[in-house]
Amino acid sequence: MPHIDAQDLAARYAAVWNEPDPDLRRKAVEALWAPGGVHVLQPPQEMRAEAGRLGFTATALVARGHHELETRVARSHEEFVATGEFTFRAAPDSASALEDVVTFRWQSVRAETGEVSGGGLEFVTVDADGRINRDYQFPGL
Numbered sequence: 001m002p003h004i005d006a007q008d009l010a011a012r013y014a015a016v017w018n019e020p021d022p023d024l025r026r027k028a029v030e031a032l033w034a035p036g037g038v039h040v041l042q043p044p045q046e047m048r049a050e051a052g053r054l055g056f057t058a059t060a061l062v063a064r065g066h067h068e069l070e071t072r073v074a075r076s077h078e079e080f081v082a083t084g085e086f087t088f089r090a091a092p093d094s095a096s097a098l099e100d101v102v103t104f105r106w107q108s109v110r111a112e113t114g115e116v117s118g119g120g121l122e123f124v125t126v127d128a129d130g131r132i133n134r135d136y137q138f139p140g141l
Contacts, residue, residue, distance in 0.1 A: 006095035
């Protein structure tokens with residue numbers, strides 16, 4: 001296992017969601033995630049409740065591979081960052097690594113005031129090159 005600078009990984013992770021240039025964002029996704037990398041998002045409570053009402057016992061939103069990951073990141077950027085309303089950042093001193101596992105907290109910040117408006121917990125595993133294999137996102141935690 002490579003030595004992982006957990007806070008640096010967290011900072012690069014947050015930065016990719018803020019990147020306005022599509023080509024640079026795509027390159028950042030490719031540098032951050034392994035080619036077969038997976039991002040698993042715990043959906044909002046309303047979505048989980050509706051899925052439960054329809055008989056689904058488990059819900060998760062999944063993006064696999066660089067193309068789907070780049071689409072996921074681009075969509076989030078368009079909705080939250082490109083509007084000028086929010087930016088994302090790694091929470092200070094929140095990252096920790098143990099072998100191939102890295103956990104950290106991230107924050108959404110109001111661009112105008114710098115006020116933290118939300119955030120979540122990220123749990124990732126990395127490959128031998130230090131790129132993300134699996135990425136589990138828990139917004140609101």
